[in-house]
Each structure stands twice: as C-alpha cells, then as structure tokens.
Amino acid sequence: MDALCVDANDDAEAGCESLNTPMFPVHHSTYVSADSVGTHTARWLLVTVISAGAATVLLGLSHRTGGTLTAEQSSLFSVRGSPACSGVGVDCGTTRCCLDPNSLCFRKNSTYAECRQSCVVGLQVDDPPGPRLSWTCDTVWPELLLPEAGQKHLHPALAPAGKDVSALAKCTADTGNCKDTGCCKNSNRKCYEKDPYWSGCLTGCEPGRHAQDPLAVRTEWSCRPHLHPGPSLFCFAICTSSGSDEVLMKSQAQKRAGLFSCDDYRIFSDRDMELPNTQVLPQVVAQKGVAGALTATWVNANAFIAAWDQILTKNLFVGHEWVVKADPDCVFVTGRLRSHLSQPQFSGPAQGPLGAYLKNCAGGPRGLQLFGSMEVLSRNAVQTMKNNWGRCQGEVQHALSGEDMWLQQSLDMLHVPAVEDYNALVADGYCPSSSSPEVCSPTFMAYHPKKLPDQWLKCWEEANK
Numbered sequence: 001m002d003a004l005c006v007d008a009n010d011d012a013e014a015g016c017e018s019l020n021t022p023m024f025p026v027h028h029s030t031y032v033s034a035d036s037v038g039t040h041t042a043r044w045l046l047v048t049v050i051s052a053g054a055a056t057v058l059l060g061l062s063h064r065t066g067g068t069l070t071a072e073q074s075s076l077f078s079v080r081g082s083p084a085c086s087g088v089g090v091d092c093g094t095t096r097c098c099l100d101p102n103s104l105c106f107r108k109n110s111t112y113a114e115c116r117q118s119c120v121v122g123l124q125v126d127d128p129p130g131p132r133l134s135w136t137c138d139t140v141w142p143e144l145l146l147p148e149a150g151q152k153h154l155h156p157a158l159a160p161a162g163k164d165v166s167a168l169a170k171c172t173a174d175t176g177n178c179k180d181t182g183c184c185k186n187s188n189r190k191c192y193e194k195d196p197y198w199s200g201c202l203t204g205c206e207p208g209r210h211a212q213d214p215l216a217v218r219t220e221w222s223c224r225p226h227l228h229p230g231p232s233l234f235c236f237a238i239c240t241s242s243g244s245d246e247v248l249m250k251s252q253a254q255k256r257a258g259l260f261s262c263d264d265y266r267i268f269s270d271r272d273m274e275l276p277n278t279q280v281l282p283q284v285v286a287q288k289g290v291a292g293a294l295t296a297t298w299v300n301a302n303a304f305i306a307a308w309d310q311i312l313t314k315n316l317f318v319g320h321e322w323v324v325k326a327d328p329d330c331v332f333v334t335g336r337l338r339s340h341l342s343q344p345q346f347s348g349p350a351q352g353p354l355g356a357y358l359k360n361c362a363g364g365p366r367g368l369q370l371f372g373s374m375e376v377l378s379r380n381a382v383q384t385m386k387n388n389w390g391r392c393q394g395e396v397q398h399a400l401s402g403e404d405m406w407l408q409q410s411l412d413m414l415h416v417p418a419v420e421d422y423n424a425l426v427a428d429g430y431c432p433s434s435s436s437p438e439v440c441s442p443t444f445m446a447y448h449p450k451k452l453p454d455q456w457l458k459c460w461e462e463a464n465k
Contacts, residue, residue: 086115096140105140109133113140121279122272137277138314171335174201182226183335186464191226195219199226230338231321231347235262236311237328238284238303239269244451245328249275251453252328257460259326261334266316268307281306304403305393312386321350323382325375330426331459332374332446340424340445341376349417355380357411358421363433369418370411372404373448374426381416388414 085099086092091114092105098115106119119137127133171185172178177198178191184201192205205223213219237259239245249267252258253275259265266277270284283306304325310316317323322341326332341347349356355378359369377385385392392410411418426446427437437447440459447463450456 088115088117090115092140106135107138107140108135118276120276137279172201176201178226185335192221193224193226194221230335230342232319233262233264233322233324233334233338234311234317234320235259235265235324235326235334236307236316237265237267237326238300238307239267239273239275239278239328240284241269241271241273246273246275248328248451248453248456249273251457252460255457255460257457258330258332258334259324262324263320264316266307266311268303268310279310281310301398301401301403301406305398305406308385309389312382312389317379317382321379323377323379325372326446327373327448329451329456330373330446330448331440331450331456331463333442333460333463336442336463337376337445346419346421349419350378350380352380352417354384354414354416355382356417356419357381358425359418360421360425361428361431361434362420362422364431366405368405368408369420370404370408371426371428371431372402372407373428373430374446375404375407376421376425377411381411384414384416385410 084095085097086095086105088098088100088103091112092098093107093111093113096105098105100115100117103115103117104119105113106116107113119135121137122134124135171183172181172191173185174189178184178201179193179197179199182191182199184191186201189201189203190205191199192202193199205221205225207223208220209218210221211218235258237249239249246269249259253260259267260276266279267273267275268279268281268284269275270280270282272278272280281303284303311323324332324337341350346356346358357370357378358376360374360376361369361371364371391413396406396409396413398406422433423435424444426434426448427444428434428446428448429437430448435444437444437449437459440447440462442463442465444463447459450459
C-alpha cells in the first residue's frame, strides 16, 4: 500500500512537500486537505492505493461538500463514465464517487448504486415502496490512473504513520489542546480543529461558534477531525436474535463504543436488526451442549466460517492493518487497542509475509490459546487465510468445534506466527489463567464477559478513564 498526494495543479509552486494544511478523514482510507494551498484552488487528495503495474486502484475518492472537479483535476482521474462525482441520493454506478465527504457509493444490485452516508444490507426504509428491493451494500470504488508527470509523493510529515502512536497516554485530556497529539485520552471523544492554533476533544462538533466557549474566545470552529493515531481496524461480530446480543449491540451503537468506533465494521446476524452494517447469514445459529463437542460451551464454527467467507470474498479487510473479531459481551477500547498494536512486538510480525495473530489465554483447555472473546489478526494473516481458504474449510475439523478452536488450528496449520499477549489483551473470565475482568481499569485492552448493557457501558467508561 502506498500513500500518494495527487496535485491537481501541475504549475503550482506549492507541491506536496510544502503542503501543511490539516488532513481530515473522509472515510476509511481516504483523506482530503482542509484548505486550498496558498492562492491556488487545487484540491488535494490523500488516497490509499494498491499499485499494479501502470494502473493504480483507488480505494477512496471524495470531495468537499459542494465541490466540483475542475478540468485539471478531471485529467488526473480515470473514472468509468463521467468524471464528475455524484451527489447524495444520486446514482453513482457510472461516476463511482461521491461529492459529499461523508458518503460512499453503495451498490443496491447489479444495475444501481447510490451515494449514501450509510447502508444496511437488506431493505432500506427510505426506498420508494415500488423499488424497495434488497441492497448488497457493496462499496463501489473509482479507479485512478496516476500520470507519470505531476505525480507527487506525500511528505512524510503528513503521512498518518508519521504521528507518534507509542502510547495512548500521550493523547490529550478532555480540556486540553489536541492540535499536536491529534488524539484524545477519552475514546468517547475525538479531536476537532477550531482554528490553526487550537483543537479540542469533543463528543461531536458543529461548524461555527459554540455557545459554551468563553466569550473572549468564541470564534468559529472548522470542526475538521484529526486523524486518529495507530493502525486501522476492521471489526466484526456475530449477533444472534436470541439472548442479550441484540440489546448489547444497540446500547454500544448509541455510544459509538466498542466495534462501532472501529474504522470499519460488519455485524453478522440471523435476522434483520436495526443496527448499521448488519448482514443476515442463515448459518448464524449456535448449538449449546452438543455431545462430544470439542468446546466447553458453543458449537458455532459454521456461523463464523460463513462470516469469514464474506470478509474474505468481499475483501472487507484489505484497507485495514488489523482485523478484530469481538463478542457482543466483550468490552474493548479501540484507542487503546490501536496504541497497543502499534508496539514493535506486534507491528513487526504483522508485516511479515504470513502475518501474525495474537494469543490471549495461556491456560485454555485442549491447547486453546486463542479465546473467541477477542480475536486479533493482522491483514497479512487474513490474506494467508484467504489464499488457503479451501484448506481451512476442508482440512480443519469444525463440525463439533467452537470457532476459536477452528481459527487457531487453521492459522497454526498455515504456519501463521502467533504472538503471546496473555497479560494485556483480554481480561477474560472464561480463561483459567486470565486476570479477573471485574475491575475495568486501563490495564487491559478488553474485558469479558459483560452481558448486561449497564454493566457493559459502566466497564467501558471505567476503562476510558
């Protein structure tokens, strides 16, 4: 993956090397500069790309609200059909990009795609009654051909990896200026820019003057969010309609906690739920107490194999450094997890050709050291699984197995390196050798199990302190 800064004004003296305007996230892997460069009106795009010979596949493209592509900018892009991006609610199947920075081009079916701020797999309540058909919600990305002339590389000072992500402790407290850190200790808040000199940790931000500001400094906020520090996370969960899963997930969604604060996520369920990014899978049925099972509790490997199949075949993981599977009753703080995974003992093995996965329980039964409460795999490890997906399904016994045992045996069969993380990743009440999850201090990245919404949210708030 390469980060490229594309200049739409070839004759501009200010290139990427001198560009120092703040970058703010548009969606997952895409960033666009907040301001014009000097007197030039060129828009700058930070795009995440995968190079393949002369062609480069763009993983994201968007413009500021109300912006348009100039002739110079259009010459940089090879987008199927018209070079102008589509507005919200407009068919983007041809343009393959959206003007609204908060929207993505989601596919309904093979003949229609639309710019939307969110998309739930299945029926959309805002569809007219006539064409109210199921949406696949697959993301439609444009293609970009980078010309040899005018291509400029992003200055290292602007790259997300250039930020100091050594520890969450270096992030800013609620009342401080997060301009330099770009992150907040409280993961329920994000760092928003007010002006070039001040940024604050807020739960949300509306551009303009804020009534709660002291009168002497009640100037306008730009509300451009800073990049979060640390690697990008794709998270997913299995959520069944029986038990407490659904109510747990809905309480987390209201707080944008746990999985909902990952860079991207998917929820797999046995029926439609009023939760974003939910996909119905008929295999999401677990059996408890099956005789002869190779797990102490649930026989659920088939459900997770179906979920992994969706993640692999749709390449949901490719734009993110780590993939995290978390149970609905597992409390975790994404900011701390990102900082944790940035440490060399994890980031180094993760970049190896086979990737890496984290072991989270030293004393599990039958040699199980990857408990399913939280499973963390690097992108390369997931790619290794995809490259050998037939073997994982055919050579690893899973008919009477829990998904965690199946996953560990699959990764070990493929010789994916395992990194022991017994003392920091999860305080799991089901792991015999783990610390107790009763006290949700900022010692661990996750705590399990917390099966009641109030219990879950209280633990999450304590872990954020």
